[in-house]
Amino acid sequence: MPTFAYVANDNNKVSVIDTSTNTVINTIQVLSPDNVVKAITITPDGRYLYVTNLYNVVAVIDTCSNTVVATITVGDFPTGIAITPEGRYVYVANSGLATSTSGTVSVIDTDTNLVVATIPVGRDPVGVAVNPAGNFVYVTNAKSDNVSVIDTTTNTVINTIAVGDFPQGIAITPNGNFAYVANQGQSSLSNTVSVIDLNTNTMIATVTVGLGPTNVAITPNGNFVYVTNVGDNTVSVINVATNTVIKNIPVGPCPFGVAITPDGSLAYITRACDNKVSVIDTHTNTVVDTITVGNLPLGIAIGNVNFPCPSPLDRICIETTRIFDSCTFEVEKTIKVPVSNKIQGLQCEVLESKCSILNISKIDEQQNLVEVKLQIKVLLRITNKGCNNSSFKKVVCFNKNVTLMLPEGGDLSCEVNSATCGCNQISEGTRICCNNNSDCTVKVTATVKSKKLVQVEVPFLRSCESKQCSSNGGIRIAPGKSYPLPSVPSEINSIMFLAKTDQGMASPIIVLFNGLPLTFTTITEELTPYKLDLPGGPYPVGSVSLNNLGTSSIYIRNLTTE
Template identity: 45%
Template sequence: MSVAGASPFAYIANLESNSVSVIDTATDTVTATVNVGIEPSGAAVSPDGTRVYVTNCMSNSVSVIDAVKNQVIDTVYVGSYPWGVAVSPDGTKVYVANTASNTISVIDTATNNVTATVKVGNLPYKIAVSPDGKKVYAVTSGIPPDYQGNVSVIDTATNNVTATVNVEKNPHGIAVSPDGTKVYVVNSNSYPYYKGTVSVIDTATNNVKATVNVGNLPHEIAVSPNGTRAYVAIDIPGGYSGKGNIDATSHTGAVDVIDTTKNEVIARVSVGNYPYEVAVTPDGNEVYVVNYGSNTTSIIDTATNKVNTTVPVGRSPTAVGIGPVIKSSSTIGLNGTSFLNPVYQTENQTNDTRMTANGGTADKQKRESVPTQASIPFLNSIWVLVAVLGAVAFVKKKN
């Protein structure tokens, strides 16, 4: 028998496990675990689904994973403390936000070499590419005393910053609408109140056209394929006054669902402890939410806005990237074994359960330089945790 396609895989970056969990979205099970660099913090999948790019914030590197073999095939060294990562729509470029260097690295996917470095604002955290590939949007979190955040707009043809859009304080997450007309920026507005908002930027004018109130201490955002919904990971849905400690081990987070036509929250879905990042499947039917404090991934049914499945992953998951639906043919043997043959490869795909792949060669590992908190000389250690890892990591380490 043959089938027309295969469900995409979700790739979860586990910060404290130094690994990536690979989830088959058809079965919602972990089918592989890939070792990468030190403290993986971001994940992005190429448009054809053949490569996964993972930023390792304490290795100053990007691990390039062969998605067919679930093996690291290259390591690209970038700026200091890389976090956010995005792939261009044509798959030829990868953009990496280097938080401590205040730069964006541009990687040529054909050679896995850095071909350009773009200077942006203070503490670039997350990054997104427009659907036409002509613009890159980098959110910068801001520094004391005002913590003013903004979005750097980069022309991909020239690798120059063409505009800077002010948003609110301590922005973390960013996403572009499927039609490219809007950019959504998550503002945590940190200490002492953590009042969460989402700034909606009109890409034609580079002006904020609306502000949506969401739960407290939001992190990341994802937009549905049809553009009608946006999903925001919320750490403290019940609010926080700024007084006393937050219990990072027991607090249940949520995902706020925004109606993008009305720019208002229409639903709130309880997930695990301290949700960090969200991603929507290509068909728009499910939302994957990584729960930093629970070591799990919650899977939300978008039709009901309820969690259908919770999948255990590695320690402190911080990022999720979901690949495309893979066009393929599959031959079912007499014993019921399925041999999946994606059209973009010549060898059979192997996704052995719980398979662990080596994360890079020894000589490359020796060249890695582990950054310290001194990489940002004007920041003390507490601010590094708050501004770079976010308040979740700060509170967890504090408690």
């Protein structure tokens, strides 16, 4: 079962890391580049990502297509995010403005991707964690120095727990007994982690870690806590049994986010200052790999993708040219150029360059290795500025041997990437005899590749053929806007219409009664008839509105009610 790490980066992008190879295999553009993604969580089945965007939006990403499938408006400056164990609800900490006296937590129903509750908490809520039973949510309030406890059955705060200075990340042990809170410090960086007994909702221990602890993750077996220390570029490892630090691991500049693979073998650490992710082997507590990702990596989530994506039936076979091997090299040669005693300077210009394959000889049948003899010819024009701009042409040849892997039936090609020429300049007034020479240097960079036409099976998601151009037509509902309903009849049970979105887009549309959701559906790019039955109706038409919740315009035709 493949395991992927998803990293929230600046410019509103998410890097996708295959943990089996520790390589970035995709980059997802979330929303507009001027937004900022910060925190990220993944549904228990690995199907969807929920990503906070600081400008009041949570984006939903389908991990199958790596595309945004919904956007949800939440509170001001959403930061932390967590999902309940069964995947039904997402809790989002809205930190609010710097001057806000309190923040909020938005509750998203993942069945509808609608906000179903907004809960006031303390000042500047940042971290969110849900206990394994799913009945309580714990939110760190950075400027209140405490943790709010939310009862998920009523979505109300039932308790507040005092912790250290400027709490940030929070994580709960798999048995649900303890929470670990990173206290980053506000006026000056702190170096503590608070341990909360969740059975009594009291702080029972304080663990000294590195400087500026920021985020926390706990191994699946519940034995160890990993804490990122942004102030001293380390990760502290806490033994849960003794609440002591057993190791401080240097990981690189500004460690911020931390996530652990489902099997507990690796911890992934985002490094905000140098755009990298460090990989820690949890058995040895050493850094075993470093991965380059997007700018300013912050939040990170890891999950298994345990569904066919796409299904094996949705695949096609295509022919394409595959590059099996390549080699880039540089060669250089200095040539002597005769000069006159009237010289004021030489100019050297590359007119043409060409790389030719002279010979191919096999050196290893089993590995398809060959030795390739190459020749590069460069045609130059050399001009003597001091002798009536006299010039002449000269061909310079380079010979080069390279070793490549060439599959049976494959072809080789050689291309000159760049060719430059420069001559030594002689200062004005220097007397030179007629039979003297000056030096000109020619530099060439070239690449030789082995290629072959192959057939490959690839996922078939949709055709990329152009569609017939046509006007969208209909009444346009812009994203975030509503559409007025007919005033007759005065009470309604159902709304019927034809609708479509912009090409290649989809947008949810919702019916609200005095601001409360009644029903919704998703509009696609194909013009389709829709009927929305309003549960519990009839409703007075003046209190009902039809709203576009997506990022695409919706085009409505023939709207009627009954």
